[in-house]
Amino acid sequence: MSNPAELTTPDNLTDEAIAAFRANGFAHIPKVLTGEEVAECLRDAKDWLARGEKMAWDKSVDESVVDGTVMEWVESPQSAALRRLALHPRVTAIAEKLTGVKLRMFRSEIVRKPNDKSSVTPPHIDAPYWPWKSGADRGWQGASLTAWVALTDVPVERGCMSFIPGSHIGPEPTPDDWDIFSTRPELAWNPRVTAPLRAGGMTFHHERVVHMAGANLTDTDRISLGTVYIDADTIFDPSYGTAEEDLGVQPGQRLDIDRYPLVADHQ
Numbered sequence: 001m002s003n004p005a006e007l008t009t010p011d012n013l014t015d016e017a018i019a020a021f022r023a024n025g026f027a028h029i030p031k032v033l034t035g036e037e038v039a040e041c042l043r044d045a046k047d048w049l050a051r052g053e054k055m056a057w058d059k060s061v062d063e064s065v066v067d068g069t070v071m072e073w074v075e076s077p078q079s080a081a082l083r084r085l086a087l088h089p090r091v092t093a094i095a096e097k098l099t100g101v102k103l104r105m106f107r108s109e110i111v112r113k114p115n116d117k118s119s120v121t122p123p124h125i126d127a128p129y130w131p132w133k134s135g136a137d138r139g140w141q142g143a144s145l146t147a148w149v150a151l152t153d154v155p156v157e158r159g160c161m162s163f164i165p166g167s168h169i170g171p172e173p174t175p176d177d178w179d180i181f182s183t184r185p186e187l188a189w190n191p192r193v194t195a196p197l198r199a200g201g202m203t204f205h206h207e208r209v210v211h212m213a214g215a216n217l218t219d220t221d222r223i224s225l226g227t228v229y230i231d232a233d234t235i236f237d238p239s240y241g242t243a244e245e246d247l248g249v250q251p252g253q254r255l256d257i258d259r260y261p262l263v264a265d266h267q
């Protein structure tokens with residue numbers, strides 16, 4: 001863990017932090033962006049949320065949990081700061097050190113948890129959604145991780161994330177694991193780590209780690225950018241996952257197209 005006043009970079013990321021990510025399935029990094037970087041990304045994000053087409057997560061649970069826009073902004077010159085953030089050399093090089101593998105940027109999502117009508121993000125793991133084999137044959141037991149960057153301050157009361165340390169280690173995920181406490185009920189009784197963040201701080205989480213977030217009980221929107229990075233060798237396999245979007249590659253192929261750039265090309 002670094003001093004909150006100090007920017008974490010790939011150069012000062014400690015071996016202990018890397019070992020903790022692999023053991024716990026998440027990393028809590030109090031400061032990774034400068035104030036200037038936060039300000040320009042927040043400006044871009046608000047701009048997109050005001051005019052981009054939005055989707056709501058999990059309408060069946062609660063229409064108002066979060067809304068977000070996925071990826072359209074990546075190609076737009078008006079959102080240069082967010083594109084820079086999704087491919088930010090500091091963020092991506094930390095991600096590659098944590099996982100120990102070469103990564104591609106897979107997708108990125110601006111998320112707002114509104115101040116006036118939000119509820120909780122239920123406990124879940126991400127792996128059952130993704131159309132690839134979740135890493136059993138890989139050293140870090142994963143094929144993807146998410147970088148979740150706070151663009152506003154996110155104290156506990158504004159709906160920060162919590163994680164169940166070590167929950168990424170276990171059986172190969174199945175589609176039923178989306179409702180993780182029904183398939184692995186023992187995890188509901190494990191200690192959780194809550195990760196409040198100042199704007200410019202971030203967490204990384206493994207696709208198999210149990211995570212959740214609280215409701216936004218404050219009078220200010222919670223805004224974040226969640227970017228998913230995948231192991232560069234990940235192969236599209238629709239027999240895994242519930243995602244139905246067209247990925248632009250054929251089953252059995254690596255996700256080796258321009259849409260999923262190697263992060264190293266931007267470092």
Ligand code: AKG
Binds near residue numbers: 111126146148211213
């Ligand atoms: C994820 O990025 O996988 C999340 O579950 C984010 C939850 C949130 O932003 O509340």
